[in-house]
Amino acid sequence: MARMKRLLLLLCLALAVPGALRAGESESLPDRTLRQLVERQKELLAEAAKGGERLDQDNLQLQMQQVSQGYEALLRENPDYAPGYAAYGYLLGKIGLRKESIAHLLKANTLDPDVPLVKNQIGNFLAEEGRPLEAIPYFMAAIRLAPKEPLYHYQLGTLLHEARDDFLKSGEWTADGLTHAEHEAFRQAAELAPDRIEFTYRYAESFYDLTTPDWDGALKAWGALEEKAPSEVERQTMRLQAANVLLKQGKPDHARLLLNTVTEVSLQAQKQKLVAQLPANAEK
Numbered sequence: 001m002a003r004m005k006r007l008l009l010l011l012c013l014a015l016a017v018p019g020a021l022r023a024g025e026s027e028s029l030p031d032r033t034l035r036q037l038v039e040r041q042k043e044l045l046a047e048a049a050k051g052g053e054r055l056d057q058d059n060l061q062l063q064m065q066q067v068s069q070g071y072e073a074l075l076r077e078n079p080d081y082a083p084g085y086a087a088y089g090y091l092l093g094k095i096g097l098r099k100e101s102i103a104h105l106l107k108a109n110t111l112d113p114d115v116p117l118v119k120n121q122i123g124n125f126l127a128e129e130g131r132p133l134e135a136i137p138y139f140m141a142a143i144r145l146a147p148k149e150p151l152y153h154y155q156l157g158t159l160l161h162e163a164r165d166d167f168l169k170s171g172e173w174t175a176d177g178l179t180h181a182e183h184e185a186f187r188q189a190a191e192l193a194p195d196r197i198e199f200t201y202r203y204a205e206s207f208y209d210l211t212t213p214d215w216d217g218a219l220k221a222w223g224a225l226e227e228k229a230p231s232e233v234e235r236q237t238m239r240l241q242a243a244n245v246l247l248k249q250g251k252p253d254h255a256r257l258l259l260n261t262v263t264e265v266s267l268q269a270q271k272q273k274l275v276a277q278l279p280a281n282a283e284k
Contacts, residue, residue, distance in 0.1 A: 030078045034087060037070050041091070067091075082112035090121055098125065116146035120155065132163035133170055150192035154199050157185030157206070179209045190221075200225055204241065218245045236262045243274055252278050 027035075044063055048055055071088040078084060089104030102125045108118045123138030139156045146152060160167065160182040167173040173181075183206045189196075190203035204225055207218035219242055226238035239258050246255035256278055262271045 030074060030081050030084065033070070033074050034081075034084055037067055037074070038087065040067055040070075064095075080111055082108045082115065085111065086115055086118045090117065093121060093125070101125070114145060116142040116149065116152065119145065120152055123159075124155070127159055127163070132159055132166050135159060148192060150189040150196065150199055153185045153192065154189035154202070157182050157189065157202070160185065161206075161209070176211050179211055182206060183210055195228075197225075197228075200228075207245075213248070215245050215249045233264045233266060236264050236267055240267060240270055240274065247274065247277050 041064075044060060044067070048060055051060075068088075068091070071084065071091070074084050075081065075088065085104045085108035089101045089108060091101075092098075092104060093101035102122065105118050105121050105125070108115065109122060112118075119138045119142035123135045123142065126132070126135035126138065136156070136159060139152065139159060142149070142152045143156065160178060164178060167178055168175060183203075186199070186203040186206045189199040193199050200221070204218065204221035207213050207215070207221065222238050222242040222245065226235050226242070229235040229238055239262055243255040243258040243262075246252070246258065255274070259271055259275055259278075262268075
């Protein structure tokens with residue numbers, strides 16, 4: 001099943017394969033071959049998703065190997081075809097062949113330096129290798145090339161947050177500049193994809209990281225999340241966050257009112273941590 005889960009990750013490949021035709025262009029033979037390879041992947045993975053435990057995994061692996069061989073033949077015949085290197089590099093990364101993946105992605109980047117997916121994937125590789133200072137130019141380049149792609153902004157914010165010490169030690173970033181850039185990256189991701197909870201939640205969290213927090217903005221963000229939350233436990237989770245912000249604003253009475261509405265059993269431990277911060281003279 002581990003192998004199956006890994007293969008299912010490839011479903012996202014078809015969402016962002018570079019080399020799409022521009023308006024008015026005819027489809028070249030390499031473009032058609034690449035399109036057919038990606039379509040075949042989609043078919044195989046759709047079958048895998050439907051097959052469940054009854055799926056013939058050995059047969060699926062064999063057919064996926066045939067797709068890989070198709071990529072290799074395509075690149076042998078077209079050694080300067082950047083979209084082929086990009087798509088195959090992306091595929092190799094998703095099935096765990098990291099060294100082979102980065103080699104193909106770097107080749108694609110050399111042949112065509114204006115493919116945002118390639119920039120992003122190289123950045124991911126460098127970040128995972130513990131090389132954030134080398135990764136950030138690639139993430140920034142991906143954003144310049146595709147400013148409306150929320151994932152790229154989200155990944156930039158995540159890199160800035162997780163590798164904060166590395167950036168500060170480099171001397172190229174101040175603490176204020178770093179937290180502001182992180183917050184701005186998450187804001188962009190949330191605005192571009194307001195229905196992606198992982199983006200909007202992380203944006204709301206990023207207010208806590210600001211040197212001079214905008215608590216009114218934080219309350220607005222948590223309130224918007226509460227309105228969209230699909231379940232009561234999620235709505236009350238957002239309410240706990242809003243109560244936390246109110247405490248930081250020095251508004252314990254307002255915080256207590258919100259905390260009194262948190263009744264979910266699973267949230268009581270978090271609630272009590274905030275209740276303990278209420279002053280004894282706050283209204284009850």
